Amino acid sequence: MRLIKNLFKTLFWLGLAGASLGAVWAFAIVLYFWPGLSDEVAQLQDVETMLAEQLEMPLRIYSAEGELIAEFGEHRRRRIHYDAIPRTYVQALLAAEDANFYDHPGVDIRGLLRASVQLANTGQIQSGGSTITMQVARNYLLTRDRTFARKIREILLSLRMEQLLSKEQILELYVNKIYLGNRAYGIVAAAEVYYGLPLEELSLAQTAMIAGLPKAPSAYNPLANPQRALIRRNWILSRLYGLGQLDDASYEQALRAPITARFHPPERDLDAPYVAEAARLEALALFGDQTYTRGLHVYTSIQAEQQRAANRAINQGILDYDQRRGWRGVERSDIPLVEETSQDLDADALAELEATESGMADIRQALVDPRAERLRAELGVDVSSWLRVLDRTRVVGELQPAIVLESSAEEIRALARGGQVVTLPSAAFSWAGRYHSPFWKDRNPLPGHRLASRGDLIRLRPNDDPDLPWVLAQLPRLEAALIAHDTATGQITAMVGGFDFNQSRFNRAQQADRQAGSVFKPFIYLAALERGYTPATIINDAPIVFEDAQLEEAWRPRNSSGTFYGPTTLREGLFRSRNLVSIRVLEYVGIRPALQYLARFGFETESFARDLSLALGSAVVTPEQMNQAYAALANGGYAVHSHLITRIEDSDGEILFQPIQPRVCRNCSAEQTTLRLQGREYPVAERIADERAVFTMHSILRDVIDDGTGRRAQVLERSDLRGKTGTTNDLRDTWFAGFNRDLAVTVWAGFDQPSSTGEYGANLALPMWINFMRVALAGEPEREMERPPGMVTVRIDPTTGERARPGAAGSVFEVFYQERAPAPLTSDPVRPTEPDGSPAEAIFSAPEALF
Numbered sequence: 012m013r014l015i016k017n018l019f020k021t022l023f024w025l026g027l028a029g030a031s032l033g034a035v036w037a038f039a040i041v042l043y044f045w046p047g048l049s050d051e052v053a054q055l056q057d058v059e060t061m062l063a064e065q066l067e068m069p070l071r072i073y074s075a076e077g078e079l080i081a082e083f084g085e086h087r088r089r090r091i092h093y094d095a096i097p098r099t100y101v102q103a104l105l106a107a108e109d110a111n112f113y114d115h116p117g118v119d120i121r122g123l124l125r126a127s128v129q130l131a132n133t134g135q136i137q138s139g140g141s142t143i144t145m146q147v148a149r150n151y152l153l154t155r156d157r158t159f160a161r162k163i164r165e166i167l168l169s170l171r172m173e174q175l176l177s178k179e180q181i182l183e184l185y186v187n188k189i190y191l192g193n194r195a196y197g198i199v200a201a202a203e204v205y206y207g208l209p210l211e212e213l214s215l216a217q218t219a220m221i222a223g224l225p226k227a228p229s230a231y232n233p234l235a236n237p238q239r240a241l242i243r244r245n246w247i248l249s250r251l252y253g254l255g256q257l258d259d260a261s262y263e264q265a266l267r268a269p270i271t272a273r274f275h276p277p278e279r280d281l282d283a284p285y286v287a288e289a290a291r292l293e294a295l296a297l298f299g300d301q302t303y304t305r306g307l308h309v310y311t312s313i314q315a316e317q318q319r320a321a322n323r324a325i326n327q328g329i330l331d332y333d334q335r336r337g338w339r340g341v342e343r344s345d346i347p348l349v350e351e352t353s354q355d356l357d358a359d360a361l362a363e364l365e366a367t368e369s370g371m372a373d374i375r376q377a378l379v380d381p382r383a384e385r386l387r388a389e390l391g392v393d394v395s396s397w398l399r400v401l402d403r404t405r406v407v408g409e410l411q412p413a414i415v416l417e418s419s420a421e422e423i424r425a426l427a428r429g430g431q432v433v434t435l436p437s438a439a440f441s442w443a444g445r446y447h448s449p450f451w452k453d454r455n456p457l458p459g460h461r462l463a464s465r466g467d468l469i470r471l472r473p474n475d476d477p478d479l480p481w482v483l484a485q486l487p488r489l490e491a492a493l494i495a496h497d498t499a500t501g502q503i504t505a506m507v508g509g510f511d512f513n514q515s516r517f518n519r520a521q522q523a524d525r526q527a528g529s530v531f532k533p534f535i536y537l538a539a540l541e542r543g544y545t546p547a548t549i550i551n552d553a554p555i556v557f558e559d560a561q562l563e564e565a566w567r568p569r570n571s572s573g574t575f576y577g578p579t580t581l582r583e584g585l586f587r588s589r590n591l592v593s594i595r596v597l598e599y600v601g602i603r604p605a606l607q608y609l610a611r612f613g614f615e616t617e618s619f620a621r622d623l624s625l626a627l628g629s630a631v632v633t634p635e636q637m638n639q640a641y642a643a644l645a646n647g648g649y650a651v652h653s654h655l656i657t658r659i660e661d662s663d664g665e666i667l668f669q670p671i672q673p674r675v676c677r678n679c680s681a682e683q684t685t686l687r688l689q690g691r692e693y694p695v696a697e698r699i700a701d702e703r704a705v706f707t708m709h710s711i712l713r714d715v716i717d718d719g720t721g722r723r724a725q726v727l728e729r730s731d732l733r734g735k736t737g738t739t740n741d742l743r744d745t746w747f748a749g750f751n752r753d754l755a756v757t758v759w760a761g762f763d764q765p766s767s768t769g770e771y772g773a774n775l776a777l778p779m780w781i782n783f784m785r786v787a788l789a790g791e792p793e794r795e796m797e798r799p800p801g802m803v804t805v806r807i808d809p810t811t812g813e814r815a816r817p818g819a820a821g822s823v824f825e826v827f828y829q830e831r832a833p834a835p836l837t838s839d840p841v842r843p844t845e846p847d848g849s850p851a852e853a854i855f856s857a858p859e860a861l862f
Contacts, residue, residue, distance in 0.1 A: 090197070329760075338445055425592075529588045
């Protein structure tokens with residue numbers, strides 16, 4: 012008995028010594044680590060400040076009206092306050108991560124002991140035994156290094172955090188910071204990413220799925236690993252059930268709920284990805300690495316309705332062209348109906364499965380796609396693998412992927428994305444004659460069974476006709492771009508850089524250097540008008556040959572029609588786009604003076620050819636450069652600078668950047684250099700072209716719409732439209748640039764690798780321009796350039812350019828600088844008059860030349 016007492020006594024003193032030694036070690040550790048935590052502890056004093064500083068908020072791009080265009084950043088996040096967190100999520104999260112959260116002081120001793128045993132058995136740190144409080148300390152205040160020193164600091168901070176913050180504040184910090192896979196940071200972002208829903212609208216099963224992600228966002232991701240994610244979800248549900256937080260019916264229903272997670276990209280109000288990318292690059296140049304984390308709000312000059320119209324115009328124009336050219340074949344053939352899949356479960360997943368009341372049979376049942384079950388009953392075949400293929404196949408533009416179920420001569424039945432079965436009657440593929448070249452397709456459409464067979468991937472295009480909601484389509488090869496400018500400010504109001512941004516991020520509106528063709532000619536003619544020519548100047552449209560030792564053979568330019576028309580007025584030479592006339596106009600101006608003049612309009616003339624091919628549009632320009640020049644032409648001859656961003660704000664609404672660009676001031680004096688608008692001063696735009704020459708050019712470009720290659724635009728029934736078509740050699744690049752006084756718009760269409768489109772600018776680019784302008788100018792009053800002083804109107808003979816006798820057949824009215832109007836006929840006492848009827852003065856004839 013005495014021996015036993017001595018043994019207990021010894022053990023007691025040994026235990027007391029061990030405890031004392033442990034206390035000394037703990038005290039020493041605190042003394043060693045605590046001073047180094049002063050900064051972290053100070054941050055705990057203010058939760059709001061810590062959230063504001065620590066939560067990396069993405070960059071957001073907006074239209075002029077404040078509609079969201081895009082969101083950029085490594086972290087996709089929306090903040091939520093504790094009061095808004097659904098109770099079911101809190102229960103599921105605590106069941107999965109920290110069941111004793113409300114009871115422990117920040118550290119779970121049993122969890123730490125469990126982690127210690129794992130370390131002793133394996134020699135590695137496998138589970139840190141972390142509570143939610145410890146995870147908050149690590150995520151906000153520490154690094155993620157797996158070291159003992161970091162763990163000790165984490166424990167000390169957690170204990171202090173529990174003293175300074177409430178449990179509710181700690182949970183709020185946790186759910187806003189935690190990473191949940193697929194760029195989703197925080198539970199609100201996760202609900203949007205996986206389900207496209209607000210957090211409060213998630214079902215119990217969906218809530219449990221998100222609650223299972225913090226442990227391993229990659230391993231338990233329902234998109235990447237649905238089987239493991241389902242096991243994890245059901246384990247959490249069983250934990251809730253075991254804690255008495257679920258009744259039998261709710262538990263059984265949630266346990267067998269199918270996986271409904273799908274990737275949902277960030278919602279946006281306005282589809283303008285090329286605009287978003289251009290704005291992102293500008294913001295990145297200004298703010299560097301902080302661009303994606305400061306919560307910057309970038310406001311652009313994009314007008315939402317114009318942008319939507321531009322999207323429709325470009326997509327419709329490209330798809331209409333594609334149908335005109337014919338059927339090139341299916342996108343993919345012979346997709347197998349049975350897809351081999353297998354997923355091995357690791358020890359953790361098996362342990363979680365064993366902890367639930369569901370076995371592999373329940374797991375397999377929950378993994379069944381409900382769409383496939385419905386279609387199995389409808390079609391008598393399992394199309395699960397086809398549904399997965401369609402889910403993985405992107406929608407391009409508005410073209411939906413579909414897999415052919417069966418086809419006959421008169422119809423095609425196909426499985427569309429989402430599980431819809433679509434029947435295409437022959438009217439839906441009546442356009443589909445076989446493609447041979449840009450100039451030739453079969454006149455008769457192919458029958459359905461020769462277009463596509465069972466298992467082929469095709470595309471469907473939505474149609475406005477309720478009796479024919481879908482038509483057959485194919486991925487187009489043609490590309491196009493549209494850019495619109497406010498002519499008074501240079502602000503970009505709409506921009507489309509291609510058919511589909513995700514298919515090609517190359518912004519053809521700003522980055523594509525293409526030959527300009529005839530759309531370039533007005534600026535050559537404008538230079539000639541400033542140097543002395545008039546619209547009535549006669550220029551010979553006749554053959555011309557240029558010999559050059561550097562050329563393999565002589566250059567013999569010709570008109571697109573192959574015909575020469577002889578003496579032609581400058582007006583007709585431009586609006587009918589006569590190449591030989593244009594060459595002689597440039598010869599009159601001179602290459603060097605022409606290049607200097609073109610530079611005023613923002614063209615980068617360093618790369619332009621130093622020869623007469625410039626008159627035919629050999630210059631390589633971007634649509635943005637071309638439209639900036641047309642904006643200057645539209646506004647009366649003032650230089651404006653193309654720009655997109657109007658201001659950049661931080662997350663609190665403070666303006667960080669606001670560019671100041673020149674603005675047109677038509678009523679300003681020549682000496683005035685600034686203009687005050689809405690409390691801000693802007694530089695007055697510089698005049699770069701004589702207003703009388705510009706007015707004359709407006710008159711000629713109106714003839715392009717009335718009698719020239721732009722006649723299609725008459726459908727808009729507006730008298731204030733001006734414009735010019737352009738088509739390069741072999742029909743490779745097609746253009747239309749046009750304007751009224753307030754809005755300039757340029758459209759380009761062609762192939763990225765230049766080759767013939769088989770169409771002219773009037774057939775390809777102009778219809779897209781028209782469809783855009785129909786919306787952009789709807790309800791807007793007609794706005795034309797006012798007639799400047801010093802202009803007169805005279806009736807002339809268009810064959811000679813001279814003044815016509817009263818009543819002469821074929822005579823027309825022409826506008827002139829007052830001092831350049833044709834001299835009155837000696838037998839004609841009538842002198843030209845001003846618009847108000849007063850006699851014009853100082854009239855003399857300008858020299859005219861035939862080349």
